[in-house]
Amino acid sequence: MSKDEVIKVLLIEDEDFDMRxxxxxxRPYSDRITILDLVSDGKSAIELLEKKKYLYDVVIxxxxxxxxxxxxQLIKKIKDCDPYVQIxxxxxxxxxxxxxxxxxxxxxxxxxxxxTKYPGDIENYIYQPTDFxxxxxxxxxxxxxxxxxxxxxxxxxRNVEDLLANKKIIGDSETAVRMRSQIEKYxxxxxxxxxxxxxxxxKELIAYNLHYNGPRKYENFVPIxxxxxxxxxxxxxxxxxxxxxxxxxxxxxxxxFEIANNxxxxxxxxxxLPLSAxxxxxxxxxxxxxxKIGRTEKVKVDVRVISATNRNLEDEIRDKKFREDLYYRLxxxxxxxxxxxxxxxxxxxxxxxxxxxxxxxxxxxxxxxEDETMKILTEYEWPGNVRxxxxxxxxxxxxxxxxxxxxxxRGALSIRPSSATINYNDSVNFSxxxxxxxxxxxxxxxxxxxxxxxxxxxDSDSEAAKKxxxxxxxxxxxxxxxxxx
Ligand SMILES: Nc1ncnc2c1ncn2[C@@H]1O[C@H](COP(=O)(O)OP(=O)(O)OP(=O)(O)O)[C@@H](O)[C@H]1O
Ligand SMILES: [Mg+2]
Numbered sequence: 033m034s035k036d037e038v039i040k041v042l043l044i045e046d047e048d049f050d051m052r053x054x055x056x057x058x059r060p061y062s063d064r065i066t067i068l069d070l071v072s073d074g075k076s077a078i079e080l081l082e083k084k085k086y087l088y089d090v091v092i093x094x095x096x097x098x099x100x101x102x103x104x105q106l107i108k109k110i111k112d113c114d115p116y117v118q119i120x121x122x123x124x125x126x127x128x129x130x131x132x133x134x135x136x137x138x139x140x141x142x143x144x145x146x147x148t149k150y151p152g153d154i155e156n157y158i159y160q161p162t163d164f165x166x167x168x169x170x171x172x173x174x175x176x177x178x179x180x181x182x183x184x185x186x187x188x189x190r191n192v193e194d195l196l197a198n199k200k201i202i203g204d205s206e207t208a209v210r211m212r213s214q215i216e217k218y219x220x221x222x223x224x225x226x227x228x229x230x231x232x233x234x235k236e237l238i239a240y241n242l243h244y245n246g247p248r249k250y251e252n253f254v255p256i257x258x259x260x261x262x263x264x265x266x267x268x269x270x271x272x273x274x275x276x277x278x279x280x281x282x283x284x285x286x287x288x289f290e291i292a293n294n295x296x297x298x299x300x301x302x303x304x305l306p307l308s309a310x311x312x313x314x315x316x317x318x319x320x321x322x323x324k325i326g327r328t329e330k331v332k333v334d335v336r337v338i339s340a341t342n343r344n345l346e347d348e349i350r351d352k353k354f355r356e357d358l359y360y361r362l363x364x365x366x367x368x369x370x371x372x373x374x375x376x377x378x379x380x381x382x383x384x385x386x387x388x389x390x391x392x393x394x395x396x397x398x399x400x401x402e403d404e405t406m407k408i409l410t411e412y413e414w415p416g417n418v419r420x421x422x423x424x425x426x427x428x429x430x431x432x433x434x435x436x437x438x439x440x441x442r443g444a445l446s447i448r449p450s451s452a453t454i455n456y457n458d459s460v461n462f463s464x465x466x467x468x469x470x471x472x473x474x475x476x477x478x479x480x481x482x483x484x485x486x487x488x489x490x491d492s493d494s495e496a497a498k499k500x501x502x503x504x505x506x507x508x509x510x511x512x513x514x515x516x517x
Pocket of ligand 2: 235236300
């Protein structure tokens with residue numbers, strides 16, 4: 033403890049003689065330890081503790097005092113009042129030093145330490161002074177430690193609360209209520225969860241809520257988009273490698289599973305995981321161990337796995353693109369997220385919330401929606417689901433109008449985000465800065481524009497694939513190659 037800290041003591045003692053002996057024992061250390069208050073019965077002690085919440089560091093109490101409230105019962109009451117305060121019990125019971133049973137009962141009740149008083153013929157001290165002082169200092173250190181721990185937990189809790197406040201799952205439809213209660217239930221356990229649903233329905237949001245509402249909330253939540261990493265790199269990303277494992281491996285690299293240790297890994301677009309990585313992932317799930325590239329021993333990991341997909345994995349299994357055994361491992365508990373069009377009840381509340389959020393961000397007033405406007409918005413099919421709705425609200429707020437009329441909304445809806453930047457009718461420039469382009473590059477430009485156009489005018493990937501005359505898997509692969517996924 034630092035020099036200017038003074039330990040504040042509440043003394044509970046009903047005999048003047050013993051009270052003086054405690055004071056005498058502490059006197060030489062009065063600059064470090066001070067008896068702030070003195071009471072002679074349990075009830076007054078509790079009243080004081082209630083009144084001066086968290087003020088005392090240490091309570092020194094005589095075990096046998098007058099009044100009904102004393103002994104273990106009093107210890108428990110004190111701890112209920114202030115769980116941080118440390119209690120030292122002095123007892124004159126003629127107990128044997130080896131009476132562990134008695135000591136154990138005191139400690140169980142919440143006492144920090146206890147000592148037996150000196151016999152009555154020793155007038156100056158209640159107990160061996162240095163031992164007595166030392167135990168008070170130790171008690172104080174313990175209190176500080178508990179307080180600090182509590183404070184940092186509070187801070188962490190506040191951080192988690194802040195994080196969650198921005199990630200609320202909004203909606204009052206039956207579906208939204210069900211999803212929230214599923215999250216509440218599943219977040220407490222470790223079961224692998226597979227979240228399925230169309231793009232923009234809120235799968236990642238759900239994964240996030242599962243992690244931050246559960247016991248792993250202070251650990252890492254590691255999202256990875258399995259479709260966003262080149263096949264050749266995915267295994268080293270997930271499982272890491274040792275220095276020298278291959279040319280160019282100058283340092284060892286922890287895999288995402290190691291980074292997520294004790295926390296959660298979120299495998300987004302799981303259907304995109306190459307088959308070789310699927311085999312390895314299955315092994316990690318079965319054995320709880322990661323095989324790092326270039327390392328013989330395995331690394332133990334404890335990771336919760338949540339995965340998500342907007343594809344039908346059963347189709348993928350049939351097409352031999354996804355391992356059935358891995359599917360069963362991941363899909364212990366499924367959460368299906370319906371399209372927004374199937375829970376239209378949520379639309380007004382989502383609009384309201386997004387309006388509030390963006391208006392606050394932009395420092396502007398929330399605009400007013402005419403009834404007819406709301407009708408258009410609830411009748412619309414929302415192929416891009418909640419994400420599309422959120423983007424639309426943001427665009428509407430950029431139009432600096434205080435009333436959102438049906439015309440404004442119709443206008444905003446016909447310019448969907450990406451079709452606004454790509455216009456199918458744009459003529460393709462046959463040259464770039466006067467240079468003619470190789471056919472392959474020109475083809476890519478054309479394909480990109482055409483793919484975007486068709487996707488923007490389709491409700492789903494499979495519809496777009498059909499319009500283009502492609503198998504859905506080819507559509508997906510080609511979109512990825514063009515950088516559209
Ligand atoms: N119920 C909801 N309440 C509030 N915001 C939501 C809700 N559902 C989705 N969102 C918001 O919509 C956007 C899209 O959600 P998210 O990224 O979770 O969708 P997704 O299903 O993972 O989409 P994708 O398949 O395209 O990755 C995010 O900004 C998210 O916060
Ligand atoms: Mg997502």
